[in-house]
Amino acid sequence: MENKKTAAAKEFGGDDKTAKKTRRPQKRKVCEFCEKGVAMIDYKDVSRLRKYVTEKGKIVSARTSGCCAHHQRQLTVAIKRARNMALLPFKGE
Ligand SMILES: [Zn+2]
Numbered sequence: 001m002e003n004k005k006t007a008a009a010k011e012f013g014g015d016d017k018t019a020k021k022t023r024r025p026q027k028r029k030v031c032e033f034c035e036k037g038v039a040m041i042d043y044k045d046v047s048r049l050r051k052y053v054t055e056k057g058k059i060v061s062a063r064t065s066g067c068c069a070h071h072q073r074q075l076t077v078a079i080k081r082a083r084n085m086a087l088l089p090f091k092g093e
Pocket of ligand 1: 033
């Protein structure tokens, strides 16, 4: 039983978990701020900033949010300012 499994896995060049997975090219996320032509992210725009903060209060990474480096940098500053103004939590609710 086990021998058959490993033999099949070797054929695919990996263990049977990875053999069955087919990697599809992911659709590239587009920066929301670039799309809307936002020049400067406002820390007072809490409703927008909330989308980029996790339930625990952490800032969502650029990889997840799809933001470009330029706007991700602005976003982190805006979120940190909003935290200091008590508009966003430092720690999750
Ligand atoms: Zn952008």
